[in-house]
Amino acid sequence: MRKDAKIYVAGHRGLVGSAIVRRLQTEGYTHLVTRTHIQLDLTDARAVDAFFVQERPEYVFLAAAKVGGILANDTYPADFIRENLQIEVNVIDAAHRYGVDKLLFLGSSCIYPKLAPQPIREEYLLTGPLEPTNDAYAVAKIAGIQMCQSYYKQYGDRFISVMPTNLYGPGDNFDPVTSHVLPAMIRKFHEAKMSGQPQVLLWGTGQPRREFLHVDDLADACLFLMDHFDDPSIVNIGVGQDLTIAELARMVADVVGYTGEIVYDPSKPDGSPQKLLDVSKLTRLGWRPRIQLRQGIADVYRWNQKYVTTETTHV
Numbered sequence: 001m002r003k004d005a006k007i008y009v010a011g012h013r014g015l016v017g018s019a020i021v022r023r024l025q026t027e028g029y030t031h032l033v034t035r036t037h038i039q040l041d042l043t044d045a046r047a048v049d050a051f052f053v054q055e056r057p058e059y060v061f062l063a064a065a066k067v068g069g070i071l072a073n074d075t076y077p078a079d080f081i082r083e084n085l086q087i088e089v090n091v092i093d094a095a096h097r098y099g100v101d102k103l104l105f106l107g108s109s110c111i112y113p114k115l116a117p118q119p120i121r122e123e124y125l126l127t128g129p130l131e132p133t134n135d136a137y138a139v140a141k142i143a144g145i146q147m148c149q150s151y152y153k154q155y156g157d158r159f160i161s162v163m164p165t166n167l168y169g170p171g172d173n174f175d176p177v178t179s180h181v182l183p184a185m186i187r188k189f190h191e192a193k194m195s196g197q198p199q200v201l202l203w204g205t206g207q208p209r210r211e212f213l214h215v216d217d218l219a220d221a222c223l224f225l226m227d228h229f230d231d232p233s234i235v236n237i238g239v240g241q242d243l244t245i246a247e248l249a250r251m252v253a254d255v256v257g258y259t260g261e262i263v264y265d266p267s268k269p270d271g272s273p274q275k276l277l278d279v280s281k282l283t284r285l286g287w288r289p290r291i292q293l294r295q296g297i298a299d300v301y302r303w304n305q306k307y308v309t310t311e312t313t314h315v
Contacts, residue, residue, distance in 0.1 A: 001029070001059055001102075001226060008033040008057035010042060010091055011064030016106055016164075018171045019219035020061050027223065033057055043086035052098040060095050060103040061222060062088070062144075067173075069180045070133050070203075070271050077136035084140035092147045092159065102158040104226055105148050107234065109165050109211075109275050110138045119278035122163070122234050131272045145234060152232040160229060162222065165238035165277050168296065169215030170303050182212060185249055186301055189256040199261035200253075203268035206246030211238050211276050214291040224287045238277035239289045245270075255297045 001007065007024060011017035012034040024032055033055050040051050042064050066083040073080055088105075095103045112120045113128030125145075130138045148159035172183040179187070185202070192200045221237045229235060243251075249262050 003028050004031050005029070005058045005101075006031045006033060006055065007059045007061070008055065009061045009063060010087075011062075013037075013171075014063060014065075014067075015167060015169060015171050015173065015215050016218060017061070017063035019169060019215040020063060020222055023216070023219035023223055042090055043083055045086075045090045048090040048094050049097075052094040056098060057095075058101045059226065060091065060100050061226075062091050062103060062105045064091070065106070065141075067137075067180075069184065070269055073134035073137050074269070080134075081136040081140045084137065085143060088140070088144035088147060092144070092151065095159070096151050096155060096157050100157075102226060102230075103148070103160070104222055105144050105159065105161045106222075107141045107145055107161050107163045108138070109163055109236075109238070109277055110134050110272075111141050111145070111163065112275070114272045118274050119240070119276040120236070121278040122236055122281060125234065133269055133271060149232040158230055160225065160231065161234045162225060163234055163236045163277070164218050165211040165213050165236070165275070167213055167215050167218060169300055171215075172300065172304065174304065181210065181245065182248065182252070182297070183300075183304075185252045186256065186297070186304070189249075189253050189258040190301070190305070192260060193256055193258040197260060199263050200249075200258065202245070202249060202262065202264050204245065204264060204270040205266045206249065206262075206264045207244055208270045208272065209242040209244050209274040209276065210248065211240075211242040212248075212293055212296075213238050213289060214293075214296040217289040217291050220290075221282065221287050225282075225285075228285060235282055235285075236277040236279050237282060238279045239293075240277070240279045240283075242274065242276040243293075251294060252297060255294065255301055 012021050114131040116124045145161045148161045151157040168182045173179045174183050174187045
């Protein structure tokens with residue numbers, strides 16, 4: 001991408017979009033286009049069309065999405081599938097019709113089968129049943145991938161799709177209902193430390209394994225792929241290592257400074273037993289992550305302390 005190319009980052013206030021904007025600015029890109037949800041509702045086809053007519057971006061990072069953790073996905077499946085499908089259809093089709101040079105679509109590791117062999121290779125997509133607690137969101141993301149591949153095949157549009165693993169970083173969501181596991185833990189352990197709670201109760205058994213990638217590393221990978229990858233096949237983005245939820249909880253507790261007992265509620269859902277991405281394809285292309293998990297958690301905790309409230313949260 002030229003440094004003066006017009007680049008639209010959809011979802012620039014979210015965890016991923018804000019990281020992409022930071023990275024673009026750091027790298028010296030000078031013509032970034034953004035819109036808040038109030039300024040542009042991406043579920044509104046007419047509004048999206050008018051935006052593309054006016055701005056004519058050359059590159060698009062499609063990071064806008066309705067996202068949430070197990071509880072939110074399981075409680076509001078209709079909202080997750082409807083809004084994500086609307087965003088994808090509107091933005092991807094407009095990018096085609098108004099001549100976007102290249103688009104990068106952000107998928108999710110939840111697109112893969114619940115019991116996929118580990119580590120998960122890109123070709124495992126659509127080879128088995130999805131995790132039922134977030135299947136609506138996963139189906140919407142799979143549709144976005146298929147759209148990019150179909151437009152690539154039929155029209156030659158340079159639309160690529162990447163599949164990040166579990167993300168965390170500055171600007172994360174700490175809401176007690178909709179947050180993902182790592183920010184939810186940070187909030188819960190912080191509240192327990194501040195109130196002197198003798199124990200913290202976490203959902204599930206603590207045995208599922210998860211992989212975590214700092215969002216600034218993801219942004220770096222996205223810029224790398226925008227410049228060095230031009231193929232309709234999907235690309236996993238991760239660190240290639242995972243740990244149990246129990247190990248993660250102990251790490252977060254240590255970073256936060258909570259010294260009480262950690263207990264688990266096995267009556268609550270665990271989600272997929274393991275979601276470790278095979279990142280050999282990205283490694284062969286020449287990219288590797290740089291931020292270690294403990295360092296990243298400490299940075300996020302320091303950055304987000306002012307956003308942590310005393311409301312009850314569930315992990």
